[in-house]
Amino acid sequence: MDVLSALAAALSLAADAMAVSVCCGLKSRGSFRKTAFTAAVMFGVFQMLMPVLGWSIGRVGSNALGAGQKLVAFGILLILGIKMIYDARSEQVSAMGDIAIKELVMLAFATSIDALALGTVLPLAVRADTPARMILAVFIIGAVTFVLSLAGFYLGRRFRWVRPFRACIIGGMILILLGIKVMISG
Numbered sequence: 029m030d031v032l033s034a035l036a037a038a039l040s041l042a043a044d045a046m047a048v049s050v051c052c053g054l055k056s057r058g059s060f061r062k063t064a065f066t067a068a069v070m071f072g073v074f075q076m077l078m079p080v081l082g083w084s085i086g087r088v089g090s091n092a093l094g095a096g097q098k099l100v101a102f103g104i105l106l107i108l109g110i111k112m113i114y115d116a117r118s119e120q121v122s123a124m125g126d127i128a129i130k131e132l133v134m135l136a137f138a139t140s141i142d143a144l145a146l147g148t149v150l151p152l153a154v155r156a157d158t159p160a161r162m163i164l165a166v167f168i169i170g171a172v173t174f175v176l177s178l179a180g181f182y183l184g185r186r187f188r189w190v191r192p193f194r195a196c197i198i199g200g201m202i203l204i205l206l207g208i209k210v211m212i213s214g
Contacts, residue, residue, distance in 0.1 A: 034154040034165045037146060038075075038172035044139040044206060045071040045173050046180035051202050052127055052135070053184020055112070063127055064181035070132050072174030074140035076166045082147020083162065098211050104138035105207030112200030142210070143169065 049067060056063045108131070146153070156162040 030155045031168070034156075034168045035172065037150065037153060037165075038169040039176075041075055041140075041143050041146065041169055042071075042173040042176040044142070044210075045075065045136070046176040047202060047206055048135050048139055049177040049180030050184040051112075051198075051200075052132075053181040054187055054198060056127055056181070056185070060185060064178060064185075066129070067127070067132050067136075067181055068174045068178035070136040071139065071177040072170040074136040075143050075173040076170030078140040078143035079147030079150050079166050079169060080162075082144040083150060085144075085148065098141075100138075100141060102207040102211045104134055105203045105210065108134060108138070109200040109203030109207065112203060113197050114200075 049064075049071065052067055053064065150165060151157060151162055154161075154165045156165045
């Protein structure tokens with residue numbers, strides 16, 4: 029197996045999850061460590077499972093998804109970004125607590141859709157010609173995503189001095205821009 033290619037794939041897949049984690053770190057005002065760890069685990073697990081699912085679906089599934097995968101990721105990130113900006117207007121934002129598990133699941137799913145498509149070619153891209161090597165490759169992807177997501181959450185926390193309503197607006201704008209990036213880039 030080509031470990032450098034697996035690390036490069038992991039870093040590229042984890043970039044979106046890290047960016048979203050920074051937004052979550054800005055937003056989180058409750059039990060921070062628990063939320064940060066839960067988010068990092070979710071992002072890592074989704075990034076591990078989606079390539080396996082893509083590998084299972086094979087080329088037919090990848091062709092069927094096509095541009096649709098970008099549209100799904102864009103839609104989820106757009107809706108969550110708009111919701112975050114809209115929530116900034118409410119008075120509840122000043123008493124913001126943990127990020128809801130449902131919201132974390134949606135974010136983890138949205139940021140891992142590209143991993144689904146990558147899964148169809150991952151064995152060739154990283155020379156994972158046996159199931160054991162494929163498992164190692166997806167473990168690397170999941171581990172890198174976990175570490176970068178956790179770091180992103182803490183990086184977002186460093187900017188906690190930003191007032192909660194502004195943090196929600198900034199986080200929402202980042203999610204919307206991330207969705208636009210998904211639509212534009214291949």
